[in-house]
Amino acid sequence: MDFPQRFSNLPEYAFPRLRTLLDSHEPGAKPIAMTIGEPRHAFPGWVKDVLAENIGSFGQYPANDGAPGLQQAIADWVKMRYGVPVDAASQVLPLNGTREGLFNALIALCPETRGGKQPVVLTPNPFYQVYAVAALAVGAEPVYVPATEATGNLPDYTSLPGDVLARVAVAYICSPANPQGAVADRAYWADLIALAEQYDFKIFADECYSEIYRSTPPPGALQVAHEIGADPDRVVIFHSLSKRSNLPGLRSGFAVGGKDSIARLKQLRAYAGAPLPMPLQAVAEQVWRDEDHVIANRALYAEKYAIADEVLGDIQGYAPPEAGFFLWLPVDDGEAATMKLWRETGVRVLPGAYLAREVGGHIPGADRIRVAMVAEKQEMQRGLIKLRDCLYR
Structure with a gap:
């Protein structure tokens, strides 16, 4: 075979x-x-109570794009955390874990060619292995960019040659970084977003560790994009309750981006996604609303x-x-x-x-x-x- x-x-x-x-x-x-x-x-002790209160909705098909309450809770959290207003109905997609989103977003948003050539997907090296598998799944060329002590443990995408950058469709970036724990500051994000604007590629910002830090909250990609007036569809951010709320088994995360990007993700989800069961969406809504x-x-x-x-x-x-x-x-x-x-x-x-x-x-x-x-x-x-x-x- x-x-x-x-x-x-x-x-x-x-x-x-x-x-x-x-x-x-x-x-x-x-x-x-x-x-x-x-x-x-x-994880929060009241999670079991919310689950019990909503257990009957296991008898319903899940809301494919996310229940309105969960969409709004995520939008409210993004506004609270990053100061960025987003429309809950058109810019938010709850995910069945961010791995689903990081993989499927490339299927939904990576073009077949860039300038008539094979597209490139940039990934830090070392990296979360899903980035590379997603690139291969869409027929793109993964380009592994060192993220070492010499580069501040973040990839220096700005150092790549112009002929490579001209083929870039998507750049993955993880901040805070797994495994190094490095944080992309505002200047790093601004430089990367400017590069993406210049060469017309998207940034997939894996920010799953954003709420575990020593003293200063890490800035986010969407936050900086909003501050500098970048195209709203330039950046898609991915977050999770796994690390923030100690709920890896809940498999709840989200993607937030521009309306066109999220519309394409929702279109793919309608055919190939796995929306979170409704009782778990109810839990996720309450967890995103609690900061204590x-x-x-x-x-x-x-x-x-x-x-x-x-x-x-x-x-x-x-x-x-x-x-x-x-x-x-x-x-x-x-x-x-x-x-x-x-x-x-x-x-x-x-x-x-x-x-x-x-x-x-x-x-x-x-x-x-x-x-x-x-x-x-x-x-x-x-x-x-x-x-x-x-x-x-």
């Missing part, structure tokens, strides 16, 4: 690769999982930042993350360090190379490990101390 060749050079997804690397080896002690970014803080639990959640991460800084602060090359909940730690070899840590201590982390692609014989992140600070504080502290003593002393 023949299969599409466009996926033939796609590497195995990070976590199956990790299982292949580690699972045939016994851990050195009781395992401490610090790999996947699955929040373990408590977000503030409490951020305070817990502030304590974790302090623990990480205390335990790892003396390590050469340690860079405290500006935001998000990952540590991006320097090692000689990410795979070797991951194996050593597992076999000697039971601490399970992710090799940085598993989040990147080789370009020009170099894999950004091959000399890094990613460590998720999602466990309960005492467990996280134990894990970091084990990690430090195993790899750095």
Whole structure:
């Protein structure tokens, strides 16, 4: 049987690769999982009550474009958070998790050609693997742009040659960045938006970690686009309740952008999407309207930042993350360090190379490990101390 060749050079997804690397080896002690970014803080206790009150609507087909109340709650949150007024009915699309949106938006919005040539999709390197798979799915050429210490851990798209930029259809950008925790400031967004205006491409801003930060709220792509008067369809932002509200199993996120962009996303959703069940839309509406639990959640991460800084602060090359909940730690070899840590201590982390692609014989992140600070504080502290003593002393 023949299969599409466009996926033939796609590497195995990070976590199956990790299982292949580690699972045939016994851990050195009781395992401490610090790999996947699955929040373990408590979600709001009243969620179960909202779900129970709306349980009967499992008997209804979900509203394809999102229930009006949920659309409005998202629009209100965007106005509150970024100062940008958006029309709930025409500029908001609730998502069944942002992975759906980040993938399907490219199907809906990427043209077949750019100037008669194969379109280019820009992605940071390392990156969230969905970006690359989406590019391949639409027949675009993914161009992996280093996001390393030398570039401030964000991709420098402005440095690309003009012939590449002329073919760009979409640029993905994650801020706060996964895995590095770097934040795109207003100047970065303004430069990128100006570049997109010059070369007429769209920006897909993956902002799923935007509500976990040390002190200053990260600026958003839509916020800066609004401030500088850019085309409203230039930017589509993607957000989630997974990290903000510790509800990864709810699978609730949203896309917000210009009316034309969202109309095309809704058109695709009508045929190929998976709208959130109505009881879960009711929960999501109330969660987007509540900030108290977000503030409490951020305070817990502030304590974790302090623990990480205390335990790892003396390590050469340690860079405290500006935001998000990952540590991006320097090692000689990410795979070797991951194996050593597992076999000697039971601490399970992710090799940085598993989040990147080789370009020009170099894999950004091959000399890094990613460590998720999602466990309960005492467990996280134990894990970091084990990690430090195993790899750095």
